[in-house]
Amino acid sequence: MRVIAGIYRGRRLLSPTGDRVRPTSDKVKEAIFNMLGASVVDASVVDLFAGTGGLGIEALSEGANVCWFCDNSGESVALLRRNLSLLGVGTEGRVIHADFRRALREIATRAGGTEVKSSVAPLPGVVDLIFVDPPYERGYYDEVMQILATYDMMSPGGLVVMERAADPRAEERVFPGFRRLKSKRYGHTTVDIYERTEDERQKDALRGYL
Numbered sequence: 001m002r003v004i005a006g007i008y009r010g011r012r013l014l015s016p017t018g019d020r021v022r023p024t025s026d027k028v029k030e031a032i033f034n035m036l037g038a039s040v041v042d043a044s045v046v047d048l049f050a051g052t053g054g055l056g057i058e059a060l061s062e063g064a065n066v067c068w069f070c071d072n073s074g075e076s077v078a079l080l081r082r083n084l085s086l087l088g089v090g091t092e093g094r095v096i097h098a099d100f101r102r103a104l105r106e107i108a109t110r111a112g113g114t115e116v117k118s119s120v121a122p123l124p125g126v127v128d129l130i131f132v133d134p135p136y137e138r139g140y141y142d143e144v145m146q147i148l149a150t151y152d153m154m155s156p157g158g159l160v161v162m163e164r165a166a167d168p169r170a171e172e173r174v175f176p177g178f179r180r181l182k183s184k185r186y187g188h189t190t191v192d193i194y195e196r197t198e199d200e201r202q203k204d205a206l207r208g209y210l
Helices: 024-041 054-061 075-087 100-110 141-151 198-205
Strands: 044-048 064-072 093-097 127-132 154-165 179-186 189-196
Touching: 024 054, 024 127, 024 154, 024 179, 024 189, 044 054, 044 100, 054 064, 054 075, 054 093, 054 127, 064 075, 064 100, 075 093, 093 100, 100 141, 127 141, 141 154
Parallel strands: 044 064, 044 127, 064 093, 127 154
Antiparallel strands: 154 189, 179 189
């Protein structure tokens, strides 16, 4: 694993041994950031199911303002912290060791703080770009997208980059409040990019929060 472009270009990243964690390949990562282009610059990013942080680190390297790295695995978080340290990433890289539900709640209510209270209303539009790459066999896509819409945490036009197992028989996934912009297949992986739509964002804001 390496950083493709930007200020950390060419730097190697630590990777886990075995097959428990499935980092995004350099080929797929490069394709994703080619599609995203300048939308990464100055963005507030979430690397959900971050693993060792390859996608979020690439975003920071290519100009993102801040990235929240979220993972529930202690082993992955330890490697992630080492990668951030090796690169000299400062406060722009924020690590949340929690499952995706708690992590999203934390970002929405505290913009990455450590204390989470259910009585605190989410802060609208705090995220511009989110990477969603869960274990393929577990899914979680519908639940993640529902949380994003209900918390109203995506900025207008905010982007969700979703990785999933390639299946030519699968129908297009439809998520209320989002529209699919692109879908590309790379070997055994399909990458979908969804955009948060302003009209649906306004409707969801009126429905309260979880």
